[in-house]
Amino acid sequence: MSKLYNHKTIENKWRKNWETEPINLPSEDKKNYYCLDMFPYPSGSGLHVGHWRGYVLSDVWSRYKILQGYHVLHPMGWDAFGLPAENYAITMGVHPAKATAENVENFKRQLKEISAVYNWDNEVNTTDPNFYKWTQWIFVQMFKEGLAYEKEMPINWCPSCKTGLANEEVKDGKCDRCDSEVTKKNLRQWMLKITEYAERLLNDLDALNWPTKVKKMQSDWIGKSYGAEVDFEVEGHDEKIKVFTTRPDTLYGATFMVLAPEHELVKTLAAETHNHDVEAYVFNASLKSSVDRLQEKEKTGVFTGNYAINPLNHEKVPIWISDYVLADYGTGAIMCVPAHDERDFAFAKKFDLPIVQVIAKDGIEVELDEAYTEVGIMINSDAFNGIPSDQAKEVVANYLEENKIGVKTTNYKLRDWVFSRQRYWGEPIPILHCPDCGPVPVKEEDLPVTLPEVESYEPTGTGESPLADIHEWVNTTCPECGGPGKRETNTMPQWAGSSWYFLRYVDVNNKDALVSKEKMKAWLPVDMYVGGIEHAVLHLLYSRFYTKFLYDIGAVEFEEPFTQLFNQGMICKNGAKMSKSKGNVVSPDDLVENYGCDSLRIYELFVGPPELDSEWDDRGIEGVYRFINKVWNLVMDNKDRRVKVTPELEKIRHLLIHEVTHRMDSFHMNTVVSAFMEYTNSLIHQSKHNQGVDLDTLKILITLLAPFAPHMAEELWEVIGEKGTVFNQTWPVADPEKMKEDVIEMPVQVNGKVRATVTIGVDEAKESVLKKAKLAVDKVINGQSIVKEIYVPGRIINIVVKA
């Protein structure tokens, strides 16, 4: 009789075994494969079944690659800088490094429950000075290349986190991390010139094997648009106002201009005319939070009293100021064509400004009660009249260039990356400020600049980091001139380490370089990257930027870090994302205890299509547990029966290989599990009702199952008398010949409705098949005349009849 399946004993046995005898070893004839998880922030709260999903996916994929004969790098590490550890330090007085170390230990212990084949020897931790030495090194290189620069400007400020934020970290005007309303604060900032890479970041998306959604989000975020920059003369001034427009074809309809309140000309104009309305408006605008600005429905604005000249029709156009114009896009000033732009239309209506139609459907001018934004024919535009507006963009832009009034250009929504944070728990920015030499990078041999001890981790809230209080650390000498210098006290954002950590995994102990050429060639770039969608325009964009920069300075030899990307869906419970704050967290602990790691691994895949969000149902794991037990019993019942293979068994075996492999390659993991269940049921049927199941078929089943249920697979491999690990096997290949049927059941339709099925031979002639089919549906045809007979071999027979 069969020995009962005991998951606890078996899983513990193999976990220990794998520690002493690793399954994923290099060898001469193996190719390398790099399968990466987005490394976690080691939070204090535990892993839930939602976290498991991505880790199980990447592990199953890694083990699949191992069986396909690859040496797989599947590393894990810690994105350990960041606010939670710092906030914990503030309230509990524990050094963030200590709290972080504890969390890492705890997290690691929980991760080990998954039994993934992680390369723990290649672990990285962003807070380790040996790691952040290179994070700082990259910054120094960027500084040297002019890509890291200082600027005083109004930036997004989170009053709760008391730090500046990048644009990418602001969602709906709120802080991505704590949901507080983001305000503006004028601060000296370190910026990274990611905009210099906008074009390449956009173009290189095409070649990536990434979900289209992520590519779309990135290209929208970069936001390229084509148009022209046009110069407007200002009446009574030498300086001109430059505007950016995507619609040069509407230039004759530009009846006023609007400057952003922060536009540099605004101060000059206001001072000249002593216009207090302007000053008041600008002051008010500076107080508004982005949420206020977003919620504003009515347009506001103020007239400066000055006029510009429309460069084409030479009409005087009034210059207004309004906060609907963004200071940091384009030139911070726009020409306004109320007839053909909704926002300009609303503004013109409110302030009673002239509306001149210059594009009209079929060239016929009509009374406009809203902006006409469709294509049409140019009117009221002198020599350009009659040109279709879609062509006119080019025609007018060319005219502007010829007459030196404007130039064709492009604009991007992407802004430079606000890179400094006014917090303690991050990498110190490796720069010294010297009164004589200005900002000077710390010499490479003096890296890393380690974080000093502080008395208080509390952010000052003034825009200074807590580091500013440590005078003995701040005050140092300038490496250029030897005079007194002060250290930069801002730290880097959490994204700094995560923007390049994947490079370090392949060469964690290298003291002389970020990564050696040799290791880099062997492993990089990453073949498969698995993680959530939430980093679409954050980490994934930053990493691409970093990689391109490192490519440009010759530090790496590829331009894109992640060849293939997979975003797993979230696990939901009661319709909401699983999270501690919502109180709907399902812990894996009891499930592992009661059903075993193998069962939970398989259920994580079976719960739904991996790319979609799925609702968690604890009861579902019962079915997987039953399946595991069925496989166990099947092998136990047949291991000693010395059954000879039959064509029927071979057919099941090869269909199983084919289905599992095919569904694996298309990443339909949930249906891979279905295939296992389906064919295991067939084998159980063979076992019970025919002579049994042969050993070779069982071996195939065990091998295929190994990535999914590694513990049980190893145990069964041993049970059937095999030596060594099942992961030394090669992933089997299906033989199409063996999957063939002798006879086929063919459905027979009459007028598209299935009315019968007939059994035919694989090579049976068409005439014979149709004869059988007509006989089978004779009653349904019932004497009606046959109009058409359709026979798609292997698919369907359809008899079309007419009364």
Add this chain to the structure above:
RNA sequence: GCGGAUAUGGCGGAAUAGGCAGACGCAUCAGACUCAAAAUCUGACGCUGGUGACAGUGUGUGGGUUCGACUCCCACUAUCCGCACCA
């Protein structure tokens, strides 16, 4: 407002290339085993009508293409996600 995704039984979901809709699993019901229960095994299981064989109907809604549509086209609805005064 713009863009994208999704919509299939009581539930999660399946359906290479337009070809038997509901695989696989959960739940439920019935039966076997049991003193009994659990576990396990066997069977039923979209909806409507019929004792029944069977018939009709059915993949968010309305149209269309086709011998044939969950699948393709057009229009719409709902839910979710992303962006949002980017000129």
